[in-house]
Amino acid sequence: MTLSTQDAREHSRRRKELMRRIGGDAVAIIPASHEVVRARDTHYRFRQNSDFQYLTGFPEPEAIAVLVPGRKGGEFVLFVRPRDKDSEIWHGRRAGPEGAVAQYGADQAFNLDQLDTELPKLLMGREAVHYTLGEFPELDPKITGIVRYLREVSRRGAAAPTTFVALETTLHEMRLIKSRAEIALLKKAAAVSARAHCKAMQMARPGVNEWQVMAEIQCEFERENMQPGYGSIVGGGDNACILHYTENNQPLRDGDLLLIDAGGELQGYTADITRTFPVNGRFNGAQKAVYEVVLAANKAAIKTLKVGASVGKPHETAVRILTQGLVDLGLLKGKVDALIEQQQYRQFYMHGTGHWLGMDVHDVGRYKLGGKYRKFEAGMVMTVEPGLYIAPGTPGVDESYWGIGIRIEDDVLVTAAGPEVLTGGVPKDVAAIESLIAAA
Known part of the structure; x- marks a missing residue:
């Protein structure tokens, strides 16, 4: 695999912006993911660390990227697994240091076993190391040990890093605002996922099993060279009242609702x-x-995703409408303001209304700055997902409502012109849903 020219430019732009933000006296260290054992000597399908993918596009495990602003020998350095004929026969091709430069735009690349000798040279003379301690605990002692060594050396005149800075404080704020290239990937992922949901609506019927519906959805992802972005939730009847239900193994019953929470991942998005x-x-x-x-x-919550509006507004709006609805249905009694103040709605609506979306389904970026909700900016992408869940046997609730679990979730891009729903390809109005199912 080789990065396309367009992708290479996008990753280069991101690296330059990160280096601009951390400053010329700093260095950033970004590790790749490791393979994860599934059972004994088999592994789960490899998925690259999102931060590493965002900056490099390099698809292999165990690598380490080092960004050194202003370095004469090149600012982008990669440490990668060496080429190995036997390993490549069994497990697939490796780029090696040469491929890391030729195919992925590294200015310089080394084998991983050269980290101990080459990383001190990259850190020498830098004041701050931007690295997230604790995320890769096996690497932490190596990096802190090198810094301690350099500090000892610095007593004899050489400069050494004096500060560790959590990389995510800078990098995750960058990732929060999506570029045109990222938005294009999110739109395609949304379109394919919407098509998968439509197919699921049309094939689900009494007697079909939840896992069969899940298979239909995931087959649509695979057709587009995508994989599930998270564990799909396919919950019929009472199962829809379990927020993160993933057993997906029960038959669908006539008269029940089916809640499907599923999304496909395209090139990390x-x-x-x-x-x-x-x-x-x-x-x-x-x-x-x-x-x-x-x-x-x-x-109503979708309409609040406007530039300059509070990030807390969608949830506030959804809670008020849901609470009023619960009162109108007779599921709650009292005045709406008091019920909201007392959080009485939480017995039926116990989660938030949305989260950032991007390379991670619960994407990075702070919701509050200085203790207050931040303002929406163009390029942010957020889900909007209100719901009501009425568990079987809920005291004081008419039995006709028992076992009803409903969530409706869309992906919304904040733009200067207003909110843009990316997931409009799957219906959500009652008549449109019934019409789609009837057409099957």
């Missing part, structure tokens, strides 16, 4: 969509009543 629909194709009275409340909250 994931969609995140939830839809809830009737297994038999028609909402009953109680299901429709609850669904319309959640849908109203979803649509």
